[in-house]
Amino acid sequence: MKEGPDISQIGALIGDPARANMLTALMGGQALTATELAGAAGITLQTASSHLSKLEGGGLVVQRKQGRHRYFGLADDEVGALLESIMGFAANRGLLRTRPGPKDPALRRARVCYNHLAGDFGVRMLDRMVADGDVTLDGDDAELTASGEARVAALGIDVPTLRAQRRPVCRTCLDWSERRSHLAGSLGEALLARFIADGWAKREKDSRAIRFTAEGERKFTALFP
Structure with missing residues (x-):
């Protein structure tokens, strides 16, 4: 049995081109909406929402709610x-x-x-x-x-x-x-x-x-x- 950190999971999350573009957009330090991130990645809003769910599950991004809007940002300095x-x-x-x-x-x-x-x-x-x-x-x-x-x-x-x-x-x-x-x-x-x-x-x-x-x-x- 293989033990220790599983870097393949992080690699897979970052390695997808659309997710990589979304993460790069968040490197500016500003929280962005799913619509803005979809535009940065050149994908539909529905596809962006799916990617964001995976990134959030992997601990790379977090979302913050403000009124009816949801904003996404990098989880912490370590991700940056x-x-x-x-x-x-x-x-x-x-x-x-x-x-x-x-x-x-x-x-x-x-x-x-x-x-x-x-x-x-x-x-x-x-x-x-x-x-x-x-x-x-x-x-x-x-x-x-x-x-x-x-x-x-x-x-x-x-x-x-x-x-x-x-x-x-x-x-x-x-x-x-x-x-x-x-x-x-x-x-x-x-x-x-x-x-x-x-x-x-x-x-x-x-x-x-x-x-x-x-x-x-x-x-x-x-x-x-």
Whole structure:
């Protein structure tokens, strides 16, 4: 008898093209309706509902009800990290679904990865924090140091509140476009939220791309040169 985790079940759920497209759409971090996900996957609403039921049963998505509407999102950070890792693995081996298009440069530069900053800007931020001793790395594990806590506190981020959560404050996430790690965890989410709240950046409509303003990029570069 075979024992241990059954990766074939997860592989089968993610491996279906329609379900893969739906999961990729949810990597933007926004909750979407079944109708919106059907459009993203290019399938009928009835077929989308069947796929969503399987994804929910496999623990990859969760649904939230608001009035008469139902919204779907990724179950948690672990699902986002898994999908980003698989995307990086596929890109590294040239397994791309389409030729690079006009939106690719913006996505590679800065984008949202479920709830944190990815792309060149995300990788650059983690690299600088590691180089400055604000974050220490041990394999895939990451830890915020005292100097790092002071650095992000100066941006208005309440680290004790982050530490009180059940989620990791810091963790690394393999970036599919840069093929290196960017910063995830509750700190990664808090930093992206701060950049947007302070007007440094905004999310492009109907896209995962994050667009920094000229002033926002100047401030970001000064903080993470």
